[in-house]
Amino acid sequence: MKADVDVREYNREAWDRQVATGDRWTVPVSPEVIAAARRGEWSVVLTPRKPVPREWFGDLKGKEVLGLASAGGQQGPVLAAAGARVTIFDNSPAQLGQDRMVAEREGLSIRLVEGDMRDLSVFPDNSFDLIFHPCSNCFVEDVRRVWREAFRVLRPGGAMLSGFCNPIGFLFDPEEESKGVLTLKYRMPYSDFTSLTDQERRRYTDKGEPLCIAHSLEDQIGGQLDAGFLLAGFFEDKHVEGDRLSEHLPTICATRAVKPGPAK
Numbered sequence: 001m002k003a004d005v006d007v008r009e010y011n012r013e014a015w016d017r018q019v020a021t022g023d024r025w026t027v028p029v030s031p032e033v034i035a036a037a038r039r040g041e042w043s044v045v046l047t048p049r050k051p052v053p054r055e056w057f058g059d060l061k062g063k064e065v066l067g068l069a070s071a072g073g074q075q076g077p078v079l080a081a082a083g084a085r086v087t088i089f090d091n092s093p094a095q096l097g098q099d100r101m102v103a104e105r106e107g108l109s110i111r112l113v114e115g116d117m118r119d120l121s122v123f124p125d126n127s128f129d130l131i132f133h134p135c136s137n138c139f140v141e142d143v144r145r146v147w148r149e150a151f152r153v154l155r156p157g158g159a160m161l162s163g164f165c166n167p168i169g170f171l172f173d174p175e176e177e178s179k180g181v182l183t184l185k186y187r188m189p190y191s192d193f194t195s196l197t198d199q200e201r202r203r204y205t206d207k208g209e210p211l212c213i214a215h216s217l218e219d220q221i222g223g224q225l226d227a228g229f230l231l232a233g234f235f236e237d238k239h240v241e242g243d244r245l246s247e248h249l250p251t252i253c254a255t256r257a258v259k260p261g262p263a264k
Contacts (some may be wrong), residue, residue, distance in 0.1 A: 005193055007213070008091060008116055012138045014210040015092035019072075019076045021208075024240075028073025028098045034106045037081035044075040046163030047237035047252040056161055056256045058235055060084040063129040068150060069117040069136035073098030080108045080133065087111040087128070089120070091139070118145040125154045129263075134173040135163040135252060141191075143219050147227040156261025160229065162254065167214035169239070170249040177244045190214040221255065229257035242256065 005215035019026040021226045036042060061083040067076040071090035076099050080086040088099050088110060096112045103110040113122060117133075118140055131150050143164075150160050173185035186195055192204060192211035204211055215223075224231065233256030238246035245251055 001143075003006045006138070007141055007193060008209070010193075011076070011210045012091045012093075014208055015139075016094040017208040018210070019092070019094035019098065025074070026072050026095060028102045029077055033105065034077060034081045034108075035049045042078050042082050044078050044097060044132070045218075046132070046161055048135075048240050048256045050235060050237045050253065050254070051233075052161060053233070056159070057130065058159075060130075064127065064155075065132060066123075066128040066153065067132045068131050068133040068146075069139070071095035071099050071112075071131055071132055073102045075132060075134065076110055077102040077106065077108055080110050081106065084130070084249055085109075086158070087113060087123075088113055089113045089117065091116060116140070118142060118149060118151040120153050125152055127153045129155055129158045131158070131160040131162075133160060133162040135165060137162075137215065138165050138245045139210055140259075141213055143215045144223040144226070147223045147229070151227040151229060151259060154259045155263070156259055157263025158259050159232070160224075160255075160257045160259075162224070162257065163237075164220045164253055164255075165212075165214065166251045166253060169245055170212065170214040172245060180244065181245055182248075188214060188216060217253075220253070224255065227261065230260055232256045232258050 044053050054080045063084045065079050065084040065086045067088040069090055071088050072095050076086050076088045090096050093114055099110055100112055131154055137146050154160060167188055170190045171184055171186045173183045176183040235254050236250035237252040239251050
């Protein structure tokens with residue numbers, strides 16, 4: 001696959017296909033989950049397993065929340081049912097359709113916007129009190145643009161909650177890993193678009209799966225700091241069952257970053 005492939009276009013179509021095949025991140029929450037959230041009993045994830053600490057959110061009542069690359073009918077509807085004013089911004093029309101379905105089913109008001117997470121120009125400066133950004137920036141090339149745009153649209157005193165991959169998880173030979181052997185094969189910078197042979201890439205493209213780009217921790221964490229954020233929370237999580245590397249160390253990170261200034 002050539003380096004000039006449109007990453008956004010490929011992954012938009014791939015995530016639309018994931019909805020059709022019922023990938024775990026495309027399955028909307030049930031009416032029971034929404035009913036519980038309305039009673040104040042709720043949790044959501046930025047990473048595969050661990051619920052986000054409730055204190056990371058503060059009081060959601062009336063807060064303007066941006067679900068950044070966060071469609072799928074999962075986190076956004078829960079936050080809306082908990083009292084937030086939610087906007088979901090995502091690259092996949094089908095994923096946005098899952099949020100629309102839950103909103104219509106549950107009588108929730110959720111604004112849905114299709115777009116590239118690196119370009120939030122549809123939103124004015126200082127538009128949101130909270131940004132919820134689960135593990136999705138591996139589907140774009142330049143994560144530092146994501147952080148800069150998020151900083152711009154967040155209000156002073158607001159927080160951005162983000163999940164992202166430790167790049168080490170991309171560097172092992174997947175065929176050897178399926179046999180229970182961890183063998184380093186690739187190196188940073190890594191991209192499914194340019195680091196793999198055509199045959200290797202077909203492991204994903206033949207199944208219509210999204211393709212990923214590994215971002216360094218310098219770009220993930222240092223990029224948030226360089227954008228102006230201050231880190232105020234951090235935890236690690238392990239990947240889904242079957243990930244051999246997760247038997248040895250957490251491969252997913254989550255951060256709570258705040259935009260300096262008094263909350264408005």
